[in-house]
Amino acid sequence: MSAGAGPAHPLLDRVDESAVMAALADMVAIQSVNPFDEEASPGHREQEMADYLCDRMEALGMAVERRDIAAGRPNVCGRLAGSGAGPSFMLAGHMDTVGVEGYDDAFVPRVEDGKLYGRGACDMKAALAAYLEVVRVLHESGTELVGDLMIGAVADEEHTMIGSKDWVPNWPRADAGLIGEPTELAICPAHKGQTCMLIRTFGKAVHSSMPELGENAIVRMARVIAAFDDYGDELKTREAHPLCGHGRFSPGVIQGGTISSAVPDFCELEVDRRMVPGETEDQIIAEYRARLDRLAETDPGFRYEIAGPTIGVGPLDIAPDDGLVQALARACEQVTGAPPPITAFPGGTDAPNMGFPCVICGPGALAQAHTVNEFVETRQLADAARIYLLAALALTGTA
């Protein structure tokens, strides 16, 4: 408790670290690896996580909605109804995790040195466990909320975000929300977007004993790559977003040719562009075209295609002085005793898809997410539950 932050809220004492840890251990043991491009199957889908969350939320007095977005891949939403006289607030997050190749005992939760280990421990079952603890405290203390408190859990964040992309048309809207992706409890009201596109070049296939008769699509792609050489530097000359800085560009995957004894007639390059708030996909395609069109001036046979996006995640941009950010910052300070850092989240999240203002703030560090040694510090996990509790009270107009 920091000096000047006022007396601690009486409900804070009810947050039980062992209860949050038990819920997290339960969820780490539930395999919910994203199936990516494979068919969903037991262990590689969100269904069992949804079963667990729905059971827990119903037992805590929430009205629960659940629907499959794809087979075995549900979204769920629990609602703890308030009196209706205040704003609604949603604690949201994803139920899937990345894969576990090379990860021994990924689904055997283990507590050691004040850390809970296992796949999903920080990304982001920790936050889901903290959300349940908030509702447990409110339910068991008989607290009457003014506005509704919701828990929204989505499928497929780690791949194409089918869960959150379904949110706006089919799921409840809140006045404000929070997504507990791992930030070590920093508040992240902004992040870059990501758009991945395919650039294709074409040629004329001939036997490679007579390459002069053909046109080589791979050689053309080499010119394309060279044409984008200074693009990243050019992005850095543009005006920086106060939290997100500058856009980024990176060629990621290349494929072309089938056999070395033939001149390839096709090459495809997948490029990753991180866009700052304000940039749009159309604008980025126009920038690509401007660079590619110049190549035709020296190579009359040059032809290209831009396809995609193969990945499209919007940027997030909520002002640091927004009431949601400020309420959350006050909650963080009350719990940790220090004002939280307010910064950009390094990656993309479901937040821009939800259709209402959502900021990112969660336990655990992105440095451990997606590794074969994922963990969350149990003290940070309990602090997250306390912060979310205070935020839920404030942002439903309850206290």
Ligand SMILES: [Zn+2]
């Ligand atoms: Zn995540």
